[in-house]
Amino acid sequence: MFDHLGLIVALAVFLLAIRLSGFFLADLAVSPRWRNFLRYTPYGALTALVVSGLVRPGNNLGAALPAAALAVVAVRLTRQLWPGIVAGMSAFWLLGQFV
Amino acid sequence: MAAVAVTRWQAAWAGFRAMLPLWLGALPFALAYTVAARKSGLDGLEVQQMSLLLGSATVQLSLVNLLSAAPWLIFLTAFFLSVQLILYGLILQQKFLYSRRERLLMGAFLTDGAYALTLAGSKPGYFLLGAELSMYLAWNFGTLLGLVAQGLFAIPAGNGLDFIFPLMFLVVLVPLVRERVALITVGVAVLAAWLGGLVLPSGLNILLTALVSGLCGLLLAPREAQNV
Numbered sequence: 001m002f003d004h005l006g007l008i009v010a011l012a013v014f015l016l017a018i019r020l021s022g023f024f025l026a027d028l029a030v031s032p033r034w035r036n037f038l039r040y041t042p043y044g045a046l047t048a049l050v051v052s053g054l055v056r057p058g059n060n061l062g063a064a065l066p067a068a069a070l071a072v073v074a075v076r077l078t079r080q081l082w083p084g085i086v087a088g089m090s091a092f093w094l095l096g097q098f099v
Numbered sequence: 100m101a102a103v104a105v106t107r108w109q110a111a112w113a114g115f116r117a118m119l120p121l122w123l124g125a126l127p128f129a130l131a132y133t134v135a136a137r138k139s140g141l142d143g144l145e146v147q148q149m150s151l152l153l154g155s156a157t158v159q160l161s162l163v164n165l166l167s168a169a170p171w172l173i174f175l176t177a178f179f180l181s182v183q184l185i186l187y188g189l190i191l192q193q194k195f196l197y198s199r200r201e202r203l204l205m206g207a208f209l210t211d212g213a214y215a216l217t218l219a220g221s222k223p224g225y226f227l228l229g230a231e232l233s234m235y236l237a238w239n240f241g242t243l244l245g246l247v248a249q250g251l252f253a254i255p256a257g258n259g260l261d262f263i264f265p266l267m268f269l270v271v272l273v274p275l276v277r278e279r280v281a282l283i284t285v286g287v288a289v290l291a292a293w294l295g296g297l298v299l300p301s302g303l304n305i306l307l308t309a310l311v312s313g314l315c316g317l318l319l320a321p322r323e324a325q326n327v
Contacts, residue, residue: 004145004166011162011177012152018181019209022188023202033317038190040284040316041309042218045183046272047288048308049211052296053265064262068269075273081219084270085120085263092262 060092062099067092107225114229117216122237124263128156129241132163133249139163143246150242154208154235155181157301180302186309187214195223204228208235211305212267219271284315 054064071088075081129150136146141163149159157180165173188206191197191214197205208231217227276282291311295304 004141005148007170007173008145008149008152011158011173014174014177015153015155015158015181016207018178019184019188020203020206022185022190023192023197023206024188025185026189026192035193036320037313037317038193039313040281040320041186041313042190043272043275043281043284043316044288044291044309044312045186045211045305046215046268046275047285047312048292048295048305049215049268050265050272051289051292052301052304053262053268055293055296059262064265067262068266071266071270072273075270079274081270081274082120084273085266088266088270089263092266 063092063095111225111229114226115233118230118233124261125237126241130245133245136163150239179300182302183305184209210234215271280319284312287315288312
């Protein structure tokens with residue numbers, strides 16, 4: 001029952017170190033060029049999370065892409081996040097019936 | 100003193116509530132994880148222990164497929180699936196200047212979703228912690244539910260609920276794109292992420308795409324732009 005506990009605990013410590021390291025690396029002095037560089041990294045991280053989720057094997061791209069586009073329009077028009085989620089999920093389920 | 104305490108917990112509660120829509124996606128994921136974990140030979144206690152101690156869907160799902168692999172391969176895989184968390188911590192700390200105690204507390208539960216929501220809303224303080232705990236609770240509740248429910252009903256395939264994850268990141272990204280440089284950076288990131296996803300594990304792909312975007316912004320943006 002506890003065969004893998006040692007491995008799980010070691011991995012937990014390892015993951016904790018990864019999670020904390022960025023917060024403490026920030027204590028190092030950052031030049032204006034680095035700050036400018038870091039300013040744009042979130043765009044890439046978020047985009048990669050979107051793309052990897054959309055093109056995941058087994059995902060219905062024919063429904064996912066139009067639904068994602070509708071979500072973008074909903075967010076732009078309303079300037080709120082939740083209409084994008086509602087519009088996107090509704091469109092994804094509806095389109096999934098036909099595509 | 101009392102006013103500060105109320106504000107912190109209000110911020111944490113706001114973060115907790117903000118993550119609630121993602122429970123819809125997390126629960127089926129957790130159910131699927133429990134099925135895979137039990138099939139790989141883990142007992143119920145170990146399945147729940149992993150969720151309690153790791154709190155990472157991608158690492159856990161990879162681990163159940165690597166149980167018989169060499170430890171170095173398991174740790175290397177976990178690293179590449181989680182390496183983007185280093186960058187998240189760096190960006191969050193630069194922006195919100197958490198105290199040392201806050202960093203220890205909030206860093207322990209850091210996830211992609213909590214990072215994205217906190218950054219998008221520019222929510223300081225304990226908002227991040229509330230968001231993280233919300234997802235941690237959803238993940239562990241889903242794991243427990245999956246363990247209890249296995250054998251009672253079949254999880255319908257193709258339910259589509261996991262679409263909420265990329266959708267959430269998309270709706271968070273959209274309001275952040277307010278200038279031409281950001282739009283171009285996102286365009287470059289789409290291409291980089293798609294190409295990277297063909298050959299790289301997810302964590303490494305996220306990190307490299309983030310670095311490509313940073314470089315793109317650095318080259319295109321005015322040198323004086325320092326509004327981090």
